[in-house]
Amino acid sequence: MSKEIFSPATLPPPVGYSHVAKVNKGTLIYLAGQVSSDASGKLVGEGNFEAQAEQVFKNIKLGLEAAGAGMADIVKMNVYIVAEVDQAEVPKLRAIRDRYVNTAKPPASTLLFVTRLARPGWLIEIEAVAAID
Secondary structure (H helix, E strand, O other): OEEEEOOOOOOOOOOEEEEEEEEEEEEEEEEEEEEEEEOOEEEOOOOHHHHHHHHHHHHHHHHHHHHOOOOOHHEEEEEEEEOOOOHHHHHHHHHHHHHHHOOOOOOEEEEEEEOOOOOOOOOEEEEEEEEOO
16 A cells, blocks of 8 residues: 655645545545544543543544554545634644654645534534555
8 A cells, every 4th residue: 555645836835734645556444533432432522622532532543443443544524613613722622633643744634613503512523534455
């Protein structure tokens, strides 16, 4: 398998993500949107965006490990943040994400602010796609 993560010079310079993730052969792992609930289903970090983001990345890591992958194998992430979270909080998300992903070749990513998530109290949800041999 080969994967290339890059940002062509013909697109605007990205900040903290890559524009393109190209996978040739291998296995793709699609991870459903992860939220800030622990293994028992209990909400972690009620009202605390930073604590919730940390739990979401822990859950992503656990899900990928269960599938035989790691955080460095992520090629695409979609991040959904509820609109009540101030945009000034986004740098906290980046700091947490940067402890988990390959910052030299970060995954292609999309960040959206949404009206709400499936359950009250959830402030962030992240889905990911990983590629492995």
